[in-house]
Amino acid sequence: MSEHLNVIKEHGNTNCFSESNFNRLLVSMKDRIVPEGSHLFWEGDVSDKLFYIKRGRIKLTKSTDEGKELILYMYQTGDMVGQADPFFSTKHSFNAEVLEESEIGVIEHKDLEILICQHCEFAIDFMKWMGIHHRLTQTKFRDLMLYGKPGALCSTLIRLGNTYGEEQGDNILINKKITHTDLSNMIGATRESVNRMLSDLRKKDAVEYDSGMIVIKDLAMLQEICHCEFCPNEICRI
Numbered sequence: 001m002s003e004h005l006n007v008i009k010e011h012g013n014t015n016c017f018s019e020s021n022f023n024r025l026l027v028s029m030k031d032r033i034v035p036e037g038s039h040l041f042w043e044g045d046v047s048d049k050l051f052y053i054k055r056g057r058i059k060l061t062k063s064t065d066e067g068k069e070l071i072l073y074m075y076q077t078g079d080m081v082g083q084a085d086p087f088f089s090t091k092h093s094f095n096a097e098v099l100e101e102s103e104i105g106v107i108e109h110k111d112l113e114i115l116i117c118q119h120c121e122f123a124i125d126f127m128k129w130m131g132i133h134h135r136l137t138q139t140k141f142r143d144l145m146l147y148g149k150p151g152a153l154c155s156t157l158i159r160l161g162n163t164y165g166e167e168q169g170d171n172i173l174i175n176k177k178i179t180h181t182d183l184s185n186m187i188g189a190t191r192e193s194v195n196r197m198l199s200d201l202r203k204k205d206a207v208e209y210d211s212g213m214i215v216i217k218d219l220a221m222l223q224e225i226c227h228c229e230f231c232p233n234e235i236c237r238i
Contacts (some may be wrong), residue, residue, distance in 0.1 A: 011019075011078045011143075012043075012053070012076070012077065012078020012079040012080070012133055013075075013078070013080060013129065013136075013232065013234060013237075014052070014078060014079070014080050014129065014132070015120075015127055016128035016129050016132060016234075017126075017128075017129070018059040018121070018125060018196065020121075021121060021122045021125045022202075024115055024119065024122055025052070025115070026052075026105065028107055028108075028111040028112070028115060029052060029105030029106060029107055030105070030106045030108075031054070031103060031104070031105055031106075032055055032103075032104055032106060033101065033103055033104075034056075034098050034101070034102050034104055035098065035101055036098055036099065036100050036101050037097075037196070038097075038098045039055065039097055039098065040096035040104065041092050041095070041096050042056060042092065042095050043062070043091075043092055043093060043094055043095050044089055044091050044092065044207060045065070045091060045092045046090075046091050046092075047083040047090045047109075048108065048109050049082060049106055049107060049108055049109065050080055050081065050082035050083075050106075050107040050109070050112065051080065051081075051096070051104050051105070051106060051107070051167045052079075052080045052081075052104065052105035052106075052107065053075055053076065053077055053078065053079050053081065053103075053105075054077065054102075054103040054104060054105055055075065055077055055102055055103040056098065056099070056100050056101060056102020056103060056104070057074065057075065057076050057098075057099040057100050057102065058074075058075040058079075058081055058096050058097065058098055058099065058102065059071055059073065059074050059075070059096075059097050060072045060073040060074075060075070060081070060094040060095065060096050060097075061094060061095045061097060061185075062093070062094050062095070063095070068183055068185075070186075070188055071182065071186045072140070072165065073116065073136075073238070074238045076163070078115075078213075079105075080129065081096060087182065093157050094223070097238055105181045112126075128216055129237065130153060132234055132235065135231075135233050135235050136234075136237070139229075139231055139235055139236070141169075143155035143156070143226060144187060144188065146227070147225070147226055148155065148224055149187060149189045149193060149197065149225055150197055150200075150226075151225055151226040151227065152187040152189070152202075152226070153183065153189070153194065153197050153198075153225075154184050154222040154223075154225040154226040155222075155226040155228070155237065156181060156183060156187055157207065157214065157216060157222055157237060157238040158175070158219070158222055158228065158238050159236055160174045160176070160178060160214070160238050161174055161216050161219070162233045162236050162237050162238075163237045163238045164176045164238075165216070168215070169197055170217075171216060171217050172213050172215065172216040172219065173210060173213045173214075173215050174213055174215070174216070175213065175215060176213070177212050177213055178213075178214060180194045180195055180198070183198075184238070188218060191227065193214060195217065201221075201222075204218070204221065205217055205218060206218040206221045207222075
């Protein structure tokens with residue numbers, strides 16, 4: 001594996017694959033470029049592929065009957081996207097929107113089945129990937145449901161810090177511009193309530209803004225509000 005691809009894998013959700021098994025995955029992919037604003041798939045499409053992000057960012061969303069968008073996952077370079085139960089001819093439950101021009105490796109389920117049948121160690125690594133996916137989903141629902149909107153917001157800020165964070169002394173800069181609308185869509189709240197909660201956190205000196213980007217100043221306070229369970233970073237991510 002090239003050094004470049006090795007770095008990508010280590011920063012994505014595919015770091016559970018050994019080098020040899022990751023190479024098998026790479027060989028089975030068909031590359032394509034997808035433009036910003038397009039969709040990898042829509043809710044209701046047949047789930048017959050997985051998608052590996054070689055370059056770019058993808059968000060998975062769910063729309064309510066009232067037309068409100070809930071952002072469930074934000075994927076980036078090194079992540080594999082798709083249904084975690086790929087062998088039951090299911091349909092996608094979410095929309096996958098491309099946030100910037102991306103290079104995607106497309107893996108057909110039939111090719112994945114061959115790899116799993118031929119290489120038992122690949123099957124074990126794939127099960128690890130599925131386990132990470134399920135744990136990520138479980139912890140996100142815990143954060144959204146158990147500790148109210150302030151807990152959900154603080155958890156989301158921590159996850160953003162783990163995903164996009166850059167250390168600046170004792171602070172963590174979330175090096176992506178995240179709007180209040182984005183945050184409200186991530187936690188199922190109104191933009192106005194997110195504004196109020198962020199204002200409260202700024203008054204407590206837990207967060208601040210730097211050139212439109214959020215800076216976490218008191219990580220311990222955010223962890224206390226959301227009753228953080230200190231999950232590993234591959235789980236505690238946006």
